Amino acid sequence: MTLLADLRDLRVALATPAGPAQVLDGVSLEIPRGRIVGLVGESGSGKSTLALALLGLLPASLSRLDGSIRLDGEELVGASPERLQALRGTRMAMIFQDPMTALNPLFTVATQLADVLKRREPGLSGAERRARLLGMLDKVGIADPERRLHAYPHELSGGMRQRVMIAMALLCRPDLLIADEPTTALDVTIEAQIAGLIRDLRRDFAGSILFISHSLGLVAELTDEVAVLYAGTLVESGPTAEVFARPRHPYTSALLACEADLDRDVREALSIPGEVPSPLERGTGCVFASRCIRAEHRCREETPLPRPVEAGRIAACHFA
Numbered sequence: 334m335t336l337l338a339d340l341r342d343l344r345v346a347l348a349t350p351a352g353p354a355q356v357l358d359g360v361s362l363e364i365p366r367g368r369i370v371g372l373v374g375e376s377g378s379g380k381s382t383l384a385l386a387l388l389g390l391l392p393a394s395l396s397r398l399d400g401s402i403r404l405d406g407e408e409l410v411g412a413s414p415e416r417l418q419a420l421r422g423t424r425m426a427m428i429f430q431d432p433m434t435a436l437n438p439l440f441t442v443a444t445q446l447a448d449v450l451k452r453r454e455p456g457l458s459g460a461e462r463r464a465r466l467l468g469m470l471d472k473v474g475i476a477d478p479e480r481r482l483h484a485y486p487h488e489l490s491g492g493m494r495q496r497v498m499i500a501m502a503l504l505c506r507p508d509l510l511i512a513d514e515p516t517t518a519l520d521v522t523i524e525a526q527i528a529g530l531i532r533d534l535r536r537d538f539a540g541s542i543l544f545i546s547h548s549l550g551l552v553a554e555l556t557d558e559v560a561v562l563y564a565g566t567l568v569e570s571g572p573t574a575e576v577f578a579r580p581r582h583p584y585t586s587a588l589l590a591c592e593a594d595l596d597r598d599v600r601e602a603l604s605i606p607g608e609v610p611s612p613l614e615r616g617t618g619c620v621f622a623s624r625c626i627r628a629e630h631r632c633r634e635e636t637p638l639p640r641p642v643e644a645g646r647i648a649a650c651h652f653a
């Protein structure tokens with residue numbers, strides 16, 4: 334299987350008032366062509382930073398970027414801002430948690446969607462473009478698309494804005510679509526609808542998807558492969574069904590135990606005891622050692638590197 338994106342030993346340090354924060358600490362991740370890869374981990378583990386690194390949108394506080402990000406063989410670490418901008422909205426597109434990050438409040442839905450389409454398919458006539466936009470709004474489940482086309486973002490509900498942003502991403506027909514917690518800001522009913530929409534997409538979207546989510550249920554349902562991040566470190570990866578059925582890293586087990594069979598309210602109240610270590614102080618040993626029920630002396634002394642534990646599966650644990 335060929336790789337669309339190949340991240341190798343990615344390291345991202347950001348400057349903060351308290352000093353440099355090592356937000357990603359040597360992450361390697363492969364995104365095969367045409368596959369959906371899930372990215373999970375508690376809040377603060379570096380999921381969004383990884384997505385922004387792929388897009389070339391790391392914050393201005395970036396103090397160091399090392400490692401390699403290849404998209405279709407092309408190295409993006411060190412690529413010019415112009416090149417990265419040319420890739421965004423054509424080869425790569427992102428669905429953000431907050432649609433207002435992607436939508437401009439000053440322009441109608443029609444103007445913003447038409448801009449995307451003009452860039453991707455400059456040869457279309459005005460009438461063809463309009464037909465494509467209406468078709469896409471219909472596809473993402475927007476009722477009365479004629480009227481919605483002329484609305485401004487603030488005139489739409491949160492769920493509707495999320496649909497418009499998904500429509501915008503799909504009009505790009507990107508090779509890589511990144512969805513960063515696309516359902517987290519929505520209420521439960523809308524969350525289920527948007528999840529259904531992403532499920533439908535699986536059928537007619539030919540590109541690869543990096544699906545970042547808090548919801549292990551959604552990741553289990555929607556993704557082929559999964560990567561588990563903890564404190565800027567990749568602790569486990571492999572085919573989703575196998576990883577969730579037989580996790581090889583204690584952190585993955587703990588995450589799954591928190592989610593298992595619980596409804597949303599209970600789940601949010603429950604979490605793994607202890608805290609994610611601060612990116613300001615990364616010591617030696619396993620990043621998860623302070624919270625791990627299996628940790629031994631060795632775990633605090635010696636950093637476990639990600640290693641193959643069986644075909645297609647990687648875990649960074651001395652006991653995996």
Ligand SMILES: Nc1ncnc2c1ncn2[C@@H]1O[C@H](COP(=O)(O)OP(=O)(O)O)[C@@H](O)[C@H]1O
Binds near residue numbers: 378383392
């Ligand atoms: N612009 C920034 N400046 C400084 N630290 C940041 C910035 N963005 C994120 N961080 C820190 O980086 C870590 C990872 O953040 P993030 O990538 O947003 O994680 P996630 O998406 O998994 O919740 C957190 O500790 C967060 O506080």
Ligand SMILES: [Mg+2]
Binds near residue numbers: 380381382513514
């Ligand atoms: Mg995030």
